[in-house]
Amino acid sequence: MKQQTATFRFALPSPPHWAVRLDVAQPPRAGQYVLAECGGPLREALFPADVDADGFTALTPRGHPITRLLPGASVDLLGPLGNGFRLDRVQRLLLIAEADKLSVLRPLLNAAPAVTLVVEGPTRARMPAPDSLPPAVELLLVTLDGSVGYLGPLESQEPAPAGQERIGPLLAELIAWTEWLCLACRRERYPALAGLVRQARLQPTAHFAQALVHTEMPCGVGACDVCRIPTRHGEKHVCTDGPVFDLLEIGNE
Amino acid sequence: MIELAPTHKYGLSLPTPVMPAAGVFGYGDVYRDLLEEGVLGALVTNPISLRPRNVAQGQRILTRGEQVLLHTGLPNAGAKAILRQYGKYWERSPVPVIPHLVATTPAETSKAAVLLSAARGVGGIELGLAENVSEDKAVELLHAAQDSGLPLIVQVPFSRVDALAPRLVEAGADALTLTAPPRAVLPLPDAPEDKAESGTRLMRGRLYGPAVFPLLLNVLARFAAPGANQLHVPIIACGGVASPADALTCISLGAAAVQVDVLVWRTPGVLREIAAAFKAL
Numbered sequence: 001m002k003q004q005t006a007t008f009r010f011a012l013p014s015p016p017h018w019a020v021r022l023d024v025a026q027p028p029r030a031g032q033y034v035l036a037e038c039g040g041p042l043r044e045a046l047f048p049a050d051v052d053a054d055g056f057t058a059l060t061p062r063g064h065p066i067t068r069l070l071p072g073a074s075v076d077l078l079g080p081l082g083n084g085f086r087l088d089r090v091q092r093l094l095l096i097a098e099a100d101k102l103s104v105l106r107p108l109l110n111a112a113p114a115v116t117l118v119v120e121g122p123t124r125a126r127m128p129a130p131d132s133l134p135p136a137v138e139l140l141l142v143t144l145d146g147s148v149g150y151l152g153p154l155e156s157q158e159p160a161p162a163g164q165e166r167i168g169p170l171l172a173e174l175i176a177w178t179e180w181l182c183l184a185c186r187r188e189r190y191p192a193l194a195g196l197v198r199q200a201r202l203q204p205t206a207h208f209a210q211a212l213v214h215t216e217m218p219c220g221v222g223a224c225d226v227c228r229i230p231t232r233h234g235e236k237h238v239c240t241d242g243p244v245f246d247l248l249e250i251g252n253e
Numbered sequence: 254m255i256e257l258a259p260t261h262k263y264g265l266s267l268p269t270p271v272m273p274a275a276g277v278f279g280y281g282d283v284y285r286d287l288l289e290e291g292v293l294g295a296l297v298t299n300p301i302s303l304r305p306r307n308v309a310q311g312q313r314i315l316t317r318g319e320q321v322l323l324h325t326g327l328p329n330a331g332a333k334a335i336l337r338q339y340g341k342y343w344e345r346s347p348v349p350v351i352p353h354l355v356a357t358t359p360a361e362t363s364k365a366a367v368l369l370s371a372a373r374g375v376g377g378i379e380l381g382l383a384e385n386v387s388e389d390k391a392v393e394l395l396h397a398a399q400d401s402g403l404p405l406i407v408q409v410p411f412s413r414v415d416a417l418a419p420r421l422v423e424a425g426a427d428a429l430t431l432t433a434p435p436r437a438v439l440p441l442p443d444a445p446e447d448k449a450e451s452g453t454r455l456m457r458g459r460l461y462g463p464a465v466f467p468l469l470l471n472v473l474a475r476f477a478a479p480g481a482n483q484l485h486v487p488i489i490a491c492g493g494v495a496s497p498a499d500a501l502t503c504i505s506l507g508a509a510a511v512q513v514d515v516l517v518w519r520t521p522g523v524l525r526e527i528a529a530a531f532k533a534l
């Protein structure tokens with residue numbers, strides 16, 4: 001673990017988030033994070049939505065304390081921390097995210113020649129703007145109210161009402177097609193999503209499906225035990241054993 | 254050198270009177286990249302119980318202003334597993350290791366204390382008591398933990414200092430940590446007001462942060478300050494210590510040493526700064 005000083009460049013509205021740019025010598029990779037000292041009692045976890053050699057951009061909620069800094073301000077960071085997504089010579093990549101968690105998968109949008117992104121959200125207005133994604137990415141939308149795309153939720157086995165369609169059969173095909181699957185959803189969704197993977201692939205290799213777990217991470221080093229979650233192999237720390245886990249490891253509760 | 258167990262046959266000498274509080278520093282070397290070995294006076298571990306304990310369900314941490322409310326359920330892998338994982342590190346530790354033992358039943362407490370005391374590097378045990386423990390039970394648990402044969406520090410629940418501290422000293426505690434974090438309640442942030450009032454959307458837990466520091470000083474002024482010390486054992490001050498100046502204030506009020514709590518997560522270097530301030534005295 002490193003402690004490093006970043007330079008805050010800007011915070012710009014990027015609805016529904018704010019895009020925050022930090023220049024730093026060692027930026028986090030996709031799925032890793034840094035803990036930024038922003039003046040509160042605890043550090044704030046920042047995940048990269050875009051990474052380059054000079055730093056990274058994070059998408060934060062409106063009003064996040066880091067958005068109040070002035071350009072040029074120094075920010076004390078712990079990290080990069082944790083285990084991020086691990087993809088090896090990938091040609092076909094499937095990404096699945098809840099709309100408000102999509103930002104952590106954004107660094108993977110160019111990670112393969114063929115990327116399919118499935119986004120689930122409550123309604124059309126919460127979906128990412130297509131022009132915010134690389135043109136080569138195939139985007140599939142799932143809404144809980146059916147206002148656009150397939151009718152959610154993703155894992156539903158219920159028949160769809162007339163005029164609407166579930167994504168289930170297509171999702172099974174996509175899981176069979178892809179070489180790697182990366183997910184960013186609430187943790188309680190993962191058991192059902194792990195079930196879909198098991199149905200669609202007979203013997204998925206270890207880390208075929210990689211799921212990022214969002215939780216509070218006050219210390220980032222395994223000291224506080226706030227971030228412990230149950231897994232197939234006992235409780236683990238999201239901050240150091242994750243935040244990216246093998247879906248089948250955590251989707252078994 | 255600071256002596257925390259002056260009447261114990263082994264004693265418990267610390268090179269400097271600063272250490273992390275239980276629950277903030279893990280069991281060993283998680284801060285190895287940020288704090289050089291030997292900065293601390295002792296390593297107080299995260300809570301350890303005889304049997305494994307799972308993490309609490311639901312919300313575990315909440316902030317309000319500068320205050321932090323924490324409820325983890327004292328999760329740990331159990332004394333044996335922790336010894337397997339960290340025993341080697343404790344053996345090499347340049348400073349005494351003080352496992353924080355969660356008092357459960359007297360039998361379990363005794364067993365765990367004996368197990369932990371067998372590890373080389375362990376210089377003493379800090380016993381953590383439940384907030385609602387009776388005075389008699391507290392003494393019984395203290396005697397159980399004394400089966401370790403090592404110096405015994407008891408961390409006294411914040412609301413029970415008057416009732417418990419004198420009894421624990423009388424029963425043979427070598428030192429007291431004053432205090433465990435106060436218990437507190439906060440409404441969960443997205444709770445509608447009416448629900449918060451009905452108690453259905455509240456979080457209970459241990460309170461940390463700068464608001465605790467004046468409460469700590471009040472306890473020290475009453476129980477540790479020169480002329481007021483009714484306890485006659487070394488007192489370790491714990492609660493909201495945030496700077497070298499805070500630490501020195503605790504010492505001026507009769508504390509023999511200080512523990513730093515959740516501030517370590519934001520600013521691990523505060524331990525180094527406090528140690529440096531003591532060195533400069």
Ligand code: FES
Pocket residue numbers: 216217218219220221222223224225226227228237238239240
């Ligand atoms: S964030 Fe503290 S143990 Fe994981």
